[in-house]
Amino acid sequence: MMDWTDNHYRTLARLISKHAWLYTEMVVAETIVHQKDNLDRFLAFPAEQHPIVLQIGGSNLDNLAKATELANAYSYDEINLNCGCPSGKVAGHGCFGARLMFDPEFVGDAMSAIAANCNVPVSVKCRIGVDDRDSYEELCEFVDKVVSKSPTRHFIIHARKALLSGLSPAENRNVTASIRQGAHRVMVGRAAYNNPWNMLGHVDSEVYGMPTRRSSRRQILESYQVYGDSIMGQYGPSRPNVRQLAKPLLNLFHSEPGNGLWKRKADSTLRHCKTLESFLEETLDAIPNSVLDAPIGKEAYIEEGHFADMDSLLPPRYSSLTNGSCEIPALVTAST
Incomplete structure (x- = not known):
C-alpha cells in the first residue's frame, strides 16, 4: 500500500x-x-x-x-x-x-x-x-x-x-x-x-506453527525506538522525521484502555519532539502498564476463528x- x-x-x-x-x-x-x-x-x-x-x-x-x-x-x-x-x-x-x-x-x-x-x-x-x-x-x-x-x-x-x-x-x-x-x-x-498487534501477533503460531514471540508492546517499542532514532542520524537532511517514524505506531493500542488519550497526546507531542525516544517518553504514560507489558496471547481474534486453517479451504x-x-x-x- x-x-x-x-x-x-x-x-x-x-x-x-x-x-x-x-x-x-x-x-x-x-x-x-x-x-x-x-x-x-x-x-x-x-x-x-x-x-x-x-x-x-x-x-x-x-x-x-x-x-x-x-x-x-x-x-x-x-x-x-x-x-x-x-x-x-x-x-x-x-x-x-x-x-x-x-x-x-x-x-x-x-x-x-x-x-x-x-x-x-x-x-x-x-x-x-x-x-x-x-x-x-x-x-x-x-x-x-x-x-x-x-x-x-x-x-x-x-x-x-x-x-x-x-x-x-x-x-x-x-x-x-x-x-x-x-x-x-x-x-x-x-x-x-x-x-497490527492483534492481526500480526498470532501469525507465527496460528499460520506458521511456530512459537509466538512473547514480547510485550513495551519491548517492541523499545526496539523500534532504537531503529528509528538510529536512522534519523544516518541520512542527513533527507532523514525521516519523528512524525513519519511514529505513524506506524499510532494503531498499536487499537481498542485498548488509554488508546484515545495516547492518540491525543501523540498529536500534541509530535508538534515539538525531535526524537522518537522523547515522543515515547511523553506519551506512553497514557497506556496502563497492564497493556504495555502484556505478551501476545490467545485473544478474541483466535477464538473467533480469524486464523482458520487456510489449507483446508x-x-x-x-x-x-x-x-x-x-x-x-x-x-x-x-x-x-
Missing part, C-alpha cells in the same frame, strides 16, 4: 511477527530506472525484514525488465507485479494496475520479462475482475494465459472487482465480493496496519484451474 507499507511500518511488523511475508509499497518501474543513482531510497531494507516481496507497477516491458534487474541486487524474496490498483493515476493515466487485467497477453509477457531478470520467484496481484469482465471463467482465462507465457505460479487475488469508471480507490474498497471456492493463504492489508477444483499446468499456492487475498 503506497505511503503505508514503508520501511518503518515493515520494521514494526517484523518486530511483532518473525515469519509473516512482508510486501513493499508499489514502486513504479520508471522510478527505479530513472533513479538508479538513488536506488537505496526506494529499494533498500534491513535484512531482518526477510521474507519480503517487492511489488512493481508498470506497463512498459523494457522498463519492467530494467527495473527488475536493478532490484535483483537487493535480494528480495519475490518480485510481484501489481495488476490490481484501481487508482486513476495508475489504472487510468498510468495504464497499469487493475487495467492490466484487460490484457492478459501483455501480463504474461511482462511476467516473462520480470522472471528473466531476477533469480527469485515472481507473482501477480490482481482482482477477481475489472468492470464488466468479472466472471469466474474470465479470471481463470487471465491466470491461464499468464501461466502459459511465464513461470508465474503464484497469484494473489484481491477478493473484490475493480470498477475503473466513476469510483475512487476508497469507493472501490466498498465493492463487496465473496470467495467462491476458498483460499490457500490470505494477504491482509489495511487491517494489519490499523490493528482450498478446493480440489483449483488443481485443474489451468488444465494442470500450474499449482497456485496463494490464490486469494482478503482485503480488510
Whole structure:
C-alpha cells in the first residue's frame, strides 16, 4: 500500500511477527530506472525484514525488465507485479494496475520479462475482475494465459472487482465480493496496519506453527525506538522525521484502555519532539502498564476463528484451474 507499507511500518511488523511475508509499497518501474543513482531510497531494507516481496507497477516491458534487474541486487524474496490498483493515476493515466487485467497477453509477457531478470520467484496481484469482465471463467482465462507465457505460479487475488469508471480507490474498497471456492493463504492489508498487534501477533503460531514471540508492546517499542532514532542520524537532511517514524505506531493500542488519550497526546507531542525516544517518553504514560507489558496471547481474534486453517479451504477444483499446468499456492487475498 503506497505511503503505508514503508520501511518503518515493515520494521514494526517484523518486530511483532518473525515469519509473516512482508510486501513493499508499489514502486513504479520508471522510478527505479530513472533513479538508479538513488536506488537505496526506494529499494533498500534491513535484512531482518526477510521474507519480503517487492511489488512493481508498470506497463512498459523494457522498463519492467530494467527495473527488475536493478532490484535483483537487493535480494528480495519475490518480485510481484501489481495488476490490481484501481487508482486513476495508475489504472487510468498510468495504464497499469487493475487495467492490466484487460490484457492478459501483455501480463504474461511482462511476467516473462520480470522472471528473466531476477533469480527469485515472481507473482501477480490482481482482482477477481475489472468492470464488466468479472466472471469466474474470465479470471481463470487471465491466470491461464499468464501461466502459459511465464513461470508465474503464484497469484494473489484481491477478493473484490475493480470498477475503473466513476469510483475512487476508497469507493472501490466498498465493492463487496465473496470467495467462491476458498483460499490457500490470505494477504491482509489495511487491517494489519490499523490493528497490527492483534492481526500480526498470532501469525507465527496460528499460520506458521511456530512459537509466538512473547514480547510485550513495551519491548517492541523499545526496539523500534532504537531503529528509528538510529536512522534519523544516518541520512542527513533527507532523514525521516519523528512524525513519519511514529505513524506506524499510532494503531498499536487499537481498542485498548488509554488508546484515545495516547492518540491525543501523540498529536500534541509530535508538534515539538525531535526524537522518537522523547515522543515515547511523553506519551506512553497514557497506556496502563497492564497493556504495555502484556505478551501476545490467545485473544478474541483466535477464538473467533480469524486464523482458520487456510489449507483446508482450498478446493480440489483449483488443481485443474489451468488444465494442470500450474499449482497456485496463494490464490486469494482478503482485503480488510
